[in-house]
Amino acid sequence: MCAALRPVVRDRNVRRVEAGTRVPQESFARQCDELLQTGGVLLRLWGRIDWYPEVQHPDWFERRAExxxxxxxxxxxxxxxxxxxLQAPGYAHALFSQVASGAEVEERVRARLSRQPRFLADGGPLYVAVLDESSLRNAVGNPEVMRDQCAHLLSVGQRPNIRIQVAPAGLFGLVRPRGSMTLxxxxxxxxxxxxxxxxGRFNNDPAVYVRYSQTCDVLRADALSAQPQSRRRRQLHRNSPRYPRRRPRP
Structure with a gap:
């Protein structure tokens, strides 16, 4: 790997890609193209490779993966x-390291990341995620892992088929589902x-689907506003309680 990549792509990640122990992400291929000035060749090659030819999901998760x-x-x-x-490789590795070790961690990480390429590809299926603020606040791994994960969210959230919102913990009136769920x-x-x-629990009752769908739609509308930030701040100021200001004595 060219030494010019070292300042931008962390040495540890570069070594793992070179050793074949970590699958390079799309952003990695894009950075390599930019630094090596290869005109997008590496990114196109990255898209043609089946990085996860054989993975094993837990038995209870196989149906969901399908x-x-x-x-x-x-x-x-x-x-x-x-x-x-939406997990970055380092975040997934740190998460699984809490419950497993050695080769089992690597296998679980590969299985988890194998689900992502279809949604990160051009023309991928729609994926809308509302993250409770707790998912960003709970520390996983170390500060570097969390920083890379947040950067990953910002990157994939720019894709036309992916929308990511955050449900603030301190925002009153939000109606949230009883727990994590996917439609x-x-x-x-x-x-x-x-x-x-x-x-894993599956329910295909139309009435249940409609109820949770409505809950998610309302949560999306309330969790994040498309209004310009300046207008948003003015509204928050108008709605906030007013306290008497202490005036200087003459």
Missing amino acids: MDTEAVALRAYQERVIPGL IELPSQRWVYSESLDR
Whole structure:
């Protein structure tokens, strides 16, 4: 790997890519193209490679992983941790390191990241995620891991098929789902999905789907405003309680 990449791409990540122990992300290929001035060749090659030819998901998650390969749209609400489809490699590694070690960690990370390329590709399915503020506040790994994860969110959130919003912890009146959940829209079916530590729950009752869909739509409308920030600040100022100002004595 060219030494010019070192100042921009962290040495540890470069070494892992060179050693074949980490799959390079799209942003890595793009940075290499820019620094080496290869005119997008590396990025095009990156898109042609099947980086995850064989992965093994936990038995209870296999069904959900298969749905990801067919979904035309996903809408999610996530608490406590960043959802798997939006996790950066370092964040996923740090997360799995809390419950596993050695080769098992690497296998789990590969399986998780294998779900992402379809949604990060040009023309990928719609993915809308509302992140509870707790998912950004809960520290995973170390400050560097969290910084890279936040940068990853900012990067993938610019894709035309991905929308990321944050539900602030201190905003009164937000109606949130009871826990993390995903609305999965397949070509011929719609499912509500939630999970615990070792179990996935699926529900295709139309009434349940409509109820959670409405909850997510209202939450999206209330969690983030499209108004210009200056107008937003004025509204917040008008709605805030007023306190008498202490005037200087003559």
